[in-house]
Amino acid sequence: MAFLILRRIVQMALILLGVAAITFLLLYALPADPARMIAGRSATAQTVANIRRELGLDQPFLVQFWTYLANLLQGNLGRSYAQKTEVATLIVARLPATLTLMLAGIVVEVVLGMILGTIAAVRRGGAVDRLVMMASFVGVSAPQFVVALLLLYVFAATLGWFPMSGYGSFAHIVLPATTLGVLGAGWYARMVRSAMIDVLNQDYVRTARAKGLSSRRIIFRHALPNAVLPVIAMIGIDIGQFMGGVVVVEAVYGWPGIGQLAWQAIQQVDIPIIMGVTLTSALAIVLGNLIADVIAPVIDPRIRTR
């Protein structure tokens, strides 16, 4: 187990290095010039040249990348071009909001998905099953932006049950987390349903039924734990999806997370922020997968033998 984790950590470091190199290269290759974005319209050519030199943007690619990497290894993400603030400060200020929203979103989608998936599997072929599958299809296909605005309009602007935007209390998180969760729940419902149907057809379930166990006990004690394994792997992958999805949801609900930060940085060609947010997201994704891999054998002992 320890060896597995160690190997994964080395892999993680390599993945992050790769992400850093690719992102840096792409940003370098952009025709947009960060020095000119900072300098604005009225700046003279000399001002632009001075800014470029001060930022080290006149150096060759490898020198720039090496400088960035050397700073990164010392835990220094650099300063924002436009704001002059330490990138780490900006990310640390905003990361809790994004993580809270992601966690809440995952809870909503997993709980909702498992409930709906289980119901659908048990009532396979019936009207309830078809309704759930249709709803999950709609949920998966609906654009986040539209769902977010719809929820906002109905539950905040019209009914006034929740605040329209902001951050800080439980009431603030309900709508954004529901937006993220409803859309993801469709995937989980479908996955849990098919896994449950598989499990329910297995011999040991038939044995349990033959023993005369109640169907509730069969479903919750015997079937569901076996059907839950793909869900855990899915959450690990899902973090990547969420990192993309939060950008939209954060924008609509004015949620002060790193999605907003990234969006604005891209407009301004603020390379240190773009790099910082990309690396943070990549770290979250590989960490999520690592955790999923570590948890899986705990829940399902069969995996340990591999």
Next chain:
Amino acid sequence: MFKRWLRQTTMATMVALAPMAVHAQDTPSQGGEIVVTYKDDITTLDPAIGYDWVNWSMIKSLYSRLMDYAPGTPNPVPSLAESFEVAPDGLTYTFKLRKGVKFSNGREVVASDVKYSIERAVDPKTQGPGAGFFGAIQGFEDLTGGKATTLSGIETPDEGTVIFKLSRPDATFLHVLAINFASVVPKEAVEEAAGDFGKKPVGSGTFILKDWTIGQHLVFEKNPDYYVKDVPHIDKFTVEVGQEPLVALLRLQKGEVDIAGDGIPPAKFLEIKNSADGAQMIVDGEQLHTGYVTLNTKVKPFDNVKVRQALNMAINKERITRILNGRATPANQPLPPLMPGHDKSFPGYAYDVEKAKALLAEAGYPDGFETVLYSTNTDPQPRIAQAIQQDLAAVGVKAEVRALAQANVISAGGTEGEAPMIWSGGMAWIADFPDASNFYGPILGCAGAVPGGWNWSWYCNKDLDARAVAADSMSDPAKAAERTAAWGKIFTDIMADAPWIPVINERRVVAKSLRMGGADNIYIDPTRVINYDAIYVKQ
């Protein structure tokens, strides 16, 4: 012999101008707290660095400068300065500072702070965009070139006097001292902030930054010691960031927000305008803006002046104003109507498809030609570019629209021979200060027609450049009218060469709640967008 040209104090001037600025409005009442929203986070409040239309008005209010503008007008008046005099040759400016003005850290503002602040704005290490504005001050090249660490042209004989020595007459110099980059900051606070003064600002303006929670809100409180009585009017304003314009508008209608800084999304504009309270919520104000299409004089066939003139007649500008819900008026010259020097009687090129075709045929393109039109990719700019594309097609010119992110369009414009035509929407020129010269140098003069410049027509007319220099040498205030006329003529004469198609003058829209008082021109002030010093809450 110095010609004495003392001015009244800001207070007296503002009182004198107040009836003009807030005509037909009840007198401002004191007090009240308001909420302002923006979609984008505030990048920085460092006056040497901040240069976007959101932080511009906040920086204006956080700091004071030697000069400022009477609210809602383009007239520079002394502010931190009590009085000033200009030498007859226009090369020496002497300012007497107002006494007893304090920074929000408690220390008194002295002459050396003014010198330090401007040197800081020019110093390449600051990485500020505004260095070039101070190019007329002696020693400018030495500081930007790294040969000096101070500006030899700023002298401070005593704590209350600042003397500027210029290397050439600059009639815009008083405007230069009123722009944000000339804001006065205390050296010790800049050093204490260790590179992040933009988040820990200390100034001597009308407001003090009390709290900044990154990504959420900024709280500005009234500076009780501000040197003009009863300014500002409101006690506090909170800026909430990250607010989608549509959401901000809903909150405004519910009374949770007082000013939606991003205005009204195009899709909602007519609905709000036609609603019962809507008309009072919309502030639709003129700004110093011209939207134009650049015709690259270094790319065929735009090197032919007849082609450029023909395309000037081919664009249906009325239709483009309709795309913007009527929030614009057609333009026929580079200067916007609000700018001193704009020539109302100038006919320009009228919309005339037949004449355009005839002129194209005369130029040797009876069947038109193929070209590329660049545009930014945020709504409504691509739609406007398509309208232009259709107009061009009507005279036989097949233009491919290339809608890209703003940074990429800017890059293409500044690369020689790259972009034949650029629709300036989303990047259009909005003046830094209300003086015609600000519409020339970087965007139409030879100095801007360089790689990385903003003169995307790559138009360089040495004769007009000489006239521009001559006009900017007329720094004698008695010649102000003559100078304005000279500038106006430069811009109408430019149209003979037609390096641009001036298309529209767009108005800015801000949405405000019903309890906010004050004339429209302090919500869309030509020199500071929202004038936080002048707005007030109706009691």
